[in-house]
Amino acid sequence: MKFTESERLNEAAQEHILGGVNSPSRSFKAVGGGSPVFMDKAAGAYFWDVDGNRYIDYLAAYGPIITGHTHPHVTEAIQAAAADGVLYGTPTRYENEFAAMLKDAMPSMEKVRFVNSGTEAVMTTIRVARAYTGRDKIIKFAGCYHGHSDLVLVAAGSGPATLGSPDSAGVTKAIAKEVITVPFNDIDGFREAMDRWGDEIAGVLVEPIVGNFGIVEPAEGFLEAVNEITHEAGALVIYDEVITAFRFMYGGAQNYCGVEPDMTALGKIIGGGLPIGAYGGRQDIMEKVAPLGPAYQAGTMAGNPASIRAGIACLEVLRQEGVYEHLDELGAMLEDGIRAHAAKHHVPITLNRLKGALTVYFGVDGVVNYDEAEASDGEMFGRFFKLMLGQGVNLAPSKYEAWFLTTAHTKADIEETLKAVDYAFSKL
């Protein structure tokens, strides 16, 4: 496979765009370097790059593209929105319809607000939690990504509970002190942190099923314990469902796991591929938001008709019978094949899968928290990634990301992928 045109465009990009990419995760820094592939066109489960190479896509744009690229129903909604004018700056009936759909799927969201990204959604839930409780601190779990607002760019070191230090230059020490980080799936560590700081905590930010150090499910009783301990301390539980909502079922991880948060942040899938975020929660909490309450949040693009109509169309597709069964069936096929090839070639892997999302970690035996994901072999993943790319299979260029299936993938795509896995494993 040749990547000549991608390489040329990457060089040109360096001249104008900082680092050549508009989001750092798109660079190939984490997989041993090289030029990222410049995609030109996508349809269904496939990508074509600027050199004319075709790929089976498991990136799904880091999650949103669950119906595959150019799904006719979603495309039609976007075309209709374009024809009707893409931005009004007034309320529209589509926002009512979509908010009702979200509430219907996730009843814990008694009131909803639309924003433009997952980052904004999470950032605002924190502000609202602070406004509601009158407290400043938050707890997050190590390795969980919640967007790039200052407060959540803190990951902190090891230990059961550590006061935060900034993970990015430009985040002040004062802000980092407001964040406490605890290992995921560690009830004792969480309880310890809450014993110490509980009466200062406004909210506990949780990815109920982790998607950001690979797919990691909560241990039995973990989410229930987080709810109980948090509420005892008078703090709020905030679920970051930016990846998880509508990924594993029609609804959120909160429905899947049967545990309800006080507030929820959404993004990705609910925009059908267009920019979106949303947050919501209990009525009395949401009443803290302007224009009803003192916590300010606004947005020129918030609730824009194009994103909302694409989101409605996407959920209409996902609501159809058999969608999640299809994703699960293909996920199982992929999992079984990868495990069989790993055994055949003696490649040490841990594979975490839930429905149509999975992560393959190299060189570790089990991953239930960030430290274990971090210990996985990034160098081996980098070689695997490039061997797959060279055979026309597009994965995310990071050992921490998931493979995402879409409704457009077929059994034939999985078979083709598994042939590529067989060859890649033989070369590792």
Ligand code: PMP
């Ligand atoms: N929360 C989670 C769980 C995410 O995975 C992401 C993005 N990967 C975000 C928040 C931020 O969303 P966005 O990139 O839309 O700002």
